[in-house]
Amino acid sequence: xxxxxxxxxxxxxxxxxxxxxxxxxxxxxxxxxxxxxxxxxxxxxxxxxxxxxxxxxxxxxxxxxxxxxxxxxxxxxxxxxxxxxxxxxxxxxxxxxxxxxxxxxxxxxxxxxxxxxxxxxxxxxxxxxxxxxxxxxxxxxxxxxxxxxxxxxxxxxxxxxxxxxxxxxxxxxxxxxxxxxxxxxxxxxxxxxxxxxxxxxxxxxxxxxxxxxxxxxxxxxxxxxxxxxxxxxxxxxxxxxxxxxxxxxxxxxxxxxxxxxxxxxxxxxxxxxxxxxxxxxxxxxxxxxxxxxxx
Numbered sequence: 001x002x003x004x005x006x007x008x009x010x011x012x013x014x015x016x017x018x019x020x021x022x023x024x025x026x027x028x029x030x031x032x033x034x035x036x037x038x039x040x041x042x043x044x045x046x047x048x049x050x051x052x053x054x055x056x057x058x059x060x061x062x063x064x065x066x067x068x069x070x071x072x073x074x075x076x077x078x079x080x081x082x083x084x085x086x087x088x089x090x091x092x093x094x095x096x097x098x099x100x101x102x103x104x105x106x107x108x109x110x111x112x113x114x115x116x117x118x119x120x121x122x123x124x125x126x127x128x129x130x131x132x133x134x135x136x137x138x139x140x141x142x143x144x145x146x147x148x149x150x151x152x153x154x155x156x157x158x159x160x161x162x163x164x165x166x167x168x169x170x171x172x173x174x175x176x177x178x179x180x181x182x183x184x185x186x187x188x189x190x191x192x193x194x195x196x197x198x199x200x201x202x203x204x205x206x207x208x209x210x211x212x213x214x215x216x217x218x219x220x221x222x223x224x225x226x227x228x229x230x231x232x233x234x235x236x237x238x239x240x241x242x243x244x245x246x247x248x249x250x251x252x253x254x255x256x257x258x259x260x261x262x263x264x265x266x267x268x269x270x271x272x273x274x275x276x277x278x279x280x281x282x283x284x285x286x287x288x289x290x291x292x293x294x295x
Contacts, residue, residue, distance in 0.1 A: 003066035007075050010087075012050055014058050019047045019087035022076040024069055030061045047087040238278040239267055245278065 008026050010019040010033060023029035036042040037051045051059065067075055080091050123131070137143060147155070164172070179185055195201060205213070221229070226247050230236050236248045241263070246252035249267075253260040266272040 003063065005069055005072070006066040007064040007072070007079060009062050009064060009079070010047065011060050011062055012054060012058060012087075013060060014054050017050070017085065017087060018083065019044065020076060020079040020083060022067075022072040024072070026063055033061075044087060044089055046089065050087065237267075239263065240274075240276055240278050242274045 004026055005024050006026060007020070007022045008030070012018070021029065033042070037048060038056065040048065040052065042048040042051070065075060077092070080086065080088055120128070224232070239246050239249060239252055241252055241256070246255065249260050249263050252263050263275070266275040267277055
């Protein structure tokens with residue numbers, strides 16, 4: 001066929017498996033494919049492996065259909081949808097995801113990450129700030145875009161059951177500490193989250209959401225040990241009432257059915273000698289405390 005703009009396929013004559021594509025200049029595109037395949041530099045690893053195994057003589061280049069440029073991607077997409085066993089890694093004619101199904105996906109991601117980290121580390125503070133400015137607000141290529149339900153579900157499925165390694169968690173923690181320790185960073189974050197700049201400005205939680213958040217908070221709190229609770233709530237005190245040791249005012253309030261503030265006032269008052277604060281440093285067991293009180 002003698003035409004330049006259209007769709008084509010590279011067919012393996014040994015097993016009839018094909019690679020599909022489209023181009024505004026098919027002949028030039030074929031020469032590019034051959035040059036990359038013969039130098040072992042083709043972007044499609046499946047086609048490259050087959051080319052290396054069977055040799056150039058086992059493949060033929062076939063022009064499928066002549067089309068105007070505006071219809072190229074539509075026609076290519078139809079070919080990809082109809083030929084699921086093709087050599088094509090990405091299943092979108094417009095490019096898109098050429099990584100998820102790649103056999104060397106992990107190695108490629110690690111290589112990309114190392115390159116990004118190295119490039120960032122070699123930048124001066126001024127260059128880092130300029131890079132940040134270019135990606136803020138309307139300059140960000142994803143500005144104003146929102147995921148649809150299908151994209152949200154796909155992201156959820158990719159992340160479900162996956163946990164960061166201990167090394168990654170420590171690295172994230174250290175980076176966060178260093179960031180917040182920088183002069184002016186905390187004030188800048190507060191400024192960016194105040195008033196109309198706050199993403200939740202003018203919004204309120206529904207009653208259902210409030211109940212859900214309250215439930216989750218209680219569950220999280222109840223799952224903590226006493227030591228962990230004290231770390232989170234430095235003001236939590238241990239109290240003794242009538243010879244019984246309570247880990248907190250809240251615990252005593254629930255056990256005695258007495259208002260928490262009432263117990264706090266009695267602990268401070270000299271009128272209630274059986275109510276007193278217990279030094280946390282002593283960390284006595286309940287039984288030791290009872291025995292000491294009786295003695």
